[in-house]
Amino acid sequence: MELLWVRDDLRLVDNPALNALLSLKSKDSVAIYIYDSRKFEQSMLAPANKVFLHHRLIKYQKELKEKYNLDLIMFEGDAFKVLSQFIKSNKVDNVFWNRRYFPPLVEEDAKIKKHLIMSSIHCESFNANLLIEPWNGLKDDGKPYLVYSAYFKKAYKKLDYSLTKMKNFMFDRKTKISGHQNKIDLLPKRQWHKTLHASWSADALSTTKKLRKFLKNDVLSYNAKRDRPDLDGTSSMSPYLRFGVISPKMILTELEKVHSKNRWMSDPNLAQYVKELYWREFACQLMYYFPYTVSKPLRPKYKKFPWKPHKQSLRAWQKGLTGYPIVDAGMRQLWATGWMHNRVRMIVASFLIKHLMQPWWKGAEWFAETLVDADIASNSLGWQWVAGSGADAAPYFRIFNPITQGQKFDVTGAYVKKWVPELANLPLKYLHAPWEAPKSVLDECEVILGKDYPEPVVDHPQARVKALNAYSKIKNN
């Protein structure tokens, strides 16, 4: 029999491994998903994105059955053991999968491939989820890029977004398989996951609809809107890209249907959107070559940063109770929907690292647990970028001012009012710095600082000076 090993590629379209299975036209085929809860898998599958995965697996199982009569069966356990046992119990001739890039997983795949080849089983892997695989976007000297703009220049020259042309075939499995499950329960015990699920459809069709709507209307005002958390100005494709419900090649193919490729780099909005997609590729390359950046700074001198770990500060940040409205709005949006606007991700990360002096990896861990799009490469890149310790990172002296950032990007105050409703009646003038409001205004709006909404956990000007001092000590090392 023939086997498709399903991983982060939960789609019917532009799926080369699935297409390889279809091309064989062997009726006796099956698709398997293995949920492996070991440590390195946990680092990518955490409560929030497991909620998304749970619902997507159910939909994908149905989609595969309806379109190709292909069964998607599930196992739990060590992938090597599960697969070895599977091929021992069933006569398997071919195994297909799409590649992953996080080094511990790459090692696992290599080990499995070797085992399959030694057992005389044909096995083939493909690129399904990237525009350019890490080893194809290196500098001329064979080293990975550490500067995004140079990386983009090289990678974009090699752009090929042709889609896999999917074959059609109806499978009809005869071999009986034992020991598997039809469903894996990845939902957490707490009811919190219901609001996450309500925010993200796991359906492939609605993903395409969402993308088309963005590409038709919003992409042309992307630059004006992409930094505005109060507007719906970005594509919201991140969870779908994370689990391969959609591929970046599919996004570009859809883009070309509405905006010709000749315009992509000449129109600033289109150029910016395409470049954002390449940040994901850049993150993947960095993680592939520098896997230690999950928890350690890319630039070693930052190991000496004088962090001040403090549980209460971290907790106030996690709960959205820092007393800085834009930070609290972001953290509450994250908790409720499993997603946070990119501008706000930068603001809250900067606040945790620079105002509260908490280790960036503590913030990254919280994001990994609560984001539906949690992705080990993009998350580590984002945090190290803000901390100043990563590739092409923000300069150490860039300390986001949570008050002016709020005023500049949440211009109407709608974002803060939505997520921090206790401040909804405050005049816009004080919304991003409620402690500056005169007592009479606070009284009129029925806000008691320290009771209805926290006083600021740190004083911004003092925190800024402290962070600058700490950074300047290590910057010349």
Ligand SMILES: Cc1cc2nc3c(=O)[nH]c(=O)nc-3n(C[C@H](O)[C@H](O)[C@H](O)COP(=O)(O)OP(=O)(O)OC[C@H]3O[C@@H](n4cnc5c(N)ncnc54)[C@H](O)[C@@H]3O)c2cc1C
């Ligand atoms: C501290 C921090 C942590 C982050 N953690 C993650 C994460 O775990 N997973 C994740 O997918 N993104 C992460 N990002 C990047 C970015 O915030 C999200 O990709 C983006 O907000 C997703 O929304 P969107 O799909 O509407 O983006 P759009 O603006 O529509 O962009 C389209 C796509 O481009 C990619 N992209 C855009 N910006 C970035 C970026 N800075 N880095 C990498 N890819 C990018 C994403 O795949 C995104 O879906 C993080 C950023 C920061 C600052």
